[in-house]
Amino acid sequence: MLTPNDAFYKFRTNLKTTDTENASASRRQNKIREQVEAAETLTVIHTFLTGAYRRETKTKPLRDVDIMVVIADTDYLKLHPSEILLAVRAILAPLYGEARVTCDRFAVRVDFGIKVVDDVSEDAEVVSFDVVPAFETGDHYLIPDDVTGAWIKTNPTIHYDMAVAANKAFSEQWKPLVKMLKKWNAVAGYPVQPSFLIEVMALKLIDGPWTGSHPQELRRFFATAAEHISDIWPDPAHLGPDISGILDSDPAMMATAVQALNEAEAACTKAIRLEQTGRTGAALQTWRELFGPLFPLS
Numbered sequence: 001m002l003t004p005n006d007a008f009y010k011f012r013t014n015l016k017t018t019d020t021e022n023a024s025a026s027r028r029q030n031k032i033r034e035q036v037e038a039a040e041t042l043t044v045i046h047t048f049l050t051g052a053y054r055r056e057t058k059t060k061p062l063r064d065v066d067i068m069v070v071i072a073d074t075d076y077l078k079l080h081p082s083e084i085l086l087a088v089r090a091i092l093a094p095l096y097g098e099a100r101v102t103c104d105r106f107a108v109r110v111d112f113g114i115k116v117v118d119d120v121s122e123d124a125e126v127v128s129f130d131v132v133p134a135f136e137t138g139d140h141y142l143i144p145d146d147v148t149g150a151w152i153k154t155n156p157t158i159h160y161d162m163a164v165a166a167n168k169a170f171s172e173q174w175k176p177l178v179k180m181l182k183k184w185n186a187v188a189g190y191p192v193q194p195s196f197l198i199e200v201m202a203l204k205l206i207d208g209p210w211t212g213s214h215p216q217e218l219r220r221f222f223a224t225a226a227e228h229i230s231d232i233w234p235d236p237a238h239l240g241p242d243i244s245g246i247l248d249s250d251p252a253m254m255a256t257a258v259q260a261l262n263e264a265e266a267a268c269t270k271a272i273r274l275e276q277t278g279r280t281g282a283a284l285q286t287w288r289e290l291f292g293p294l295f296p297l298s
Helices: 004-015 019-037 051-055 074-078 082-096 156-169 174-187 196-205 214-228 251-276 280-291
Strands: 044-050 064-071 101-103 108-111 128-137 140-145 150-154
Touching (some): 019 082, 044 051, 051 196, 064 140, 082 108, 082 128, 082 140, 156 174, 156 196, 174 214, 174 280, 251 280
Parallel strands (some): 064 128
Antiparallel strands (some): 044 064, 101 108, 128 140
């Protein structure tokens, strides 16, 4: 029978995006970037990948990829942020269809119409791309917030560098653990929102030397996160709004998140005790219930 230790290493592999997903992402993101860069209605300085896919904390299935488009037309900063979103949408909608190109809060989403993406499929493709218009100013960027009508400061390069540093400091085990935590969040119905908040908390809560035990590290994170998720969690780059803003502003959502984290910690404790008493199959099943079908039983 598969041991829990072996199961976790297999789980790590299962969480990696497939060659099919990566090929689809590469082909489509390059095409979108070329199309935006070639547009005559905007002056694009350059484009680059950003978000969890760039930080290598994205898990299978690869549902979305973020593209940042740096624009020179700074007159848009005098207008409501919706104007730049509409300008980017006007470029992409004729190419991908009016119904599949929509303005989101911070980005223009290009939906490829893939409605069902399951965890175990080997042929999954990227569902959508979020195209984020940005304006470079000093050492950071300004991106639109269509809901508040404000321009938000951000610097995804800092987020990327912090993820790289955290992974290196934790014996290259930080990113795999973050992927597991993000998969738990998805399986649990996203009690922690946004999912980037998990990464932000992990920058502080996953520390010290790597113990070599996935179960113990996961249990420690869930326990500590349940205790501290109600703290204010600012943007790690100290530029944009607090990452915990969604939960901070909604007591009911915060309570749901705390409960889910406590239940996850309890599930970890149960699985560890089952393994310690020789009930390996039951331990594996408990981990499967926590992380979904990508966690192997054999």
